[in-house]
Amino acid sequence: MLSRPLFLAFLCAAAVQAHPQIDVLYATDPSTSMLRSTGYIRGYEGHIDVLETYHLMDPNVTTALCMDTQQTPTYSSMYPMLTAKPGDNITATYLENGHVTADVLAPDERPHPGNYSWLWGGAPNLELTNVAQMFDVNNLLAGPFNFDDGKCAVAAGNEFGGDRVASPCVSTFYLPDDLETGIYNIVWAWHFPKIPPCTAGAPVEFYTSCADIYVDAS
Template sequence: MLKHVTFLFSLLCSNVVQAHTWIDCIDTDRSVVYDGSRQYIYGGSSANGMCAGYMKDYPGRGDANINTEMTFKILMADVAKSAPLCTADAWDYSGWRHRLSVSVGQPFYYGYLPNGHVAKDQAARGTYYGVYWTGTPGTSLDTTPDLSSDKLIDGQLHDFDDGNCGETYTDLAGTIPSGRAGDGYPCMGSVTMPAGTAAGIYNLVWFWKFYNAEVNSTIKTTGGSYGGAAYTSCFQVEVTAGTAEDVTLTPSATTGTPTTAPEATSATPSATTSTPMTTSPTTADPETTTPSTMTPEATDATYSPQKQ
């Protein structure tokens, strides 16, 4: 009994929690990614193939081990080193696992779950991700030093919090509405294939720093300290119509979005007009617990080109 109590106490006092975030669905139709999200999040293997594109090695939500198979984590201290960005597995877009196909100038959309870090502990607000590529078909970005700002496909970093996503309630008891989209709805991002992109297959990397990138530290909120690692999703896009020459990579667009992420804060943005769900789905959403019940992240873990 004493050992059990001691374990629970250490769990409650843990200062670092897991993120477990990846891209689940990619499509040129935003409604598939957003409106259809509860189908592919909670529908198990029956939803396999409903999206036009998937990330590398995606097993589908029907796989009981998806949490470990799709979490590609790079510890904060290793980001400055030559850490691999993707698994070493061969690309496999067979069966229902589609490679996204787009035309030049065509936007596509992707979704990733907030996993409690927007509506609950709020630690991911003000943290940033980017989508990177080489701009040349058949080539890839392999290690973290390759992720320079001129490799951002749209020239921008993006706030992990899209201003809409977040679980239905801010507390585990389900008594405090978040004013966010609700359980099962993802955070959304989009990319438009740049003018001048040659036809071919491109390797892209979604790279999120879940830590204060200004000072390389974890993020402290009222519930504790969070983050301490970067997370990636690697995927391919086939451009079916383009020019005969490679796209010219450009520096950051002058849209006000930084290419160097500012210090993360825990400030709460204004609630969106999305109507929060009144009930939570019966199938558990990964990691929607409050900080006091979240599983502590192993601080001595290392990145791996295979499974985390």
């Protein structure tokens, strides 16, 4: 039987055609640009696609918005929950995995990176649990944003990457400045239009990453 480290290495090697997930989140004081804290998504064990990437293909309104391992706030000392103050700048990183610089998709033989949004319950300890809540505009925290941040690339020299160097994509938004102390559930939801929506029979395809922010309003 493979040891857990070898098993995880095997999973990483097997997931070459991977899809994105949020990896790291940062909270920064907007008045000083000083880093306040670093945090991760729920259940994070170190970029392991098959354990942390959640694919929603043609979901219905009752489909779970978070994967099984991200339906409760689970963190570790190595990969803690993000902490922040009201009004902080939140930055998150994800890998484009070729969806910006390498995909060759019909009908135009180019990437279709799509858009993503940040969702939340809007109050401490209020969870978003299903796809119906994803489409509720009252749960929109920030976005929608272009999946392509204009700089990221899986590697240098990709067909559609131009002169970009290998670097993760960066997402940034601000927390409202009137938040009360508590834990806020947030969800990164990426709509991947692999097949253009205007195409007959085109599926609806989403990926999500679920996380939490402990906001200290004191």
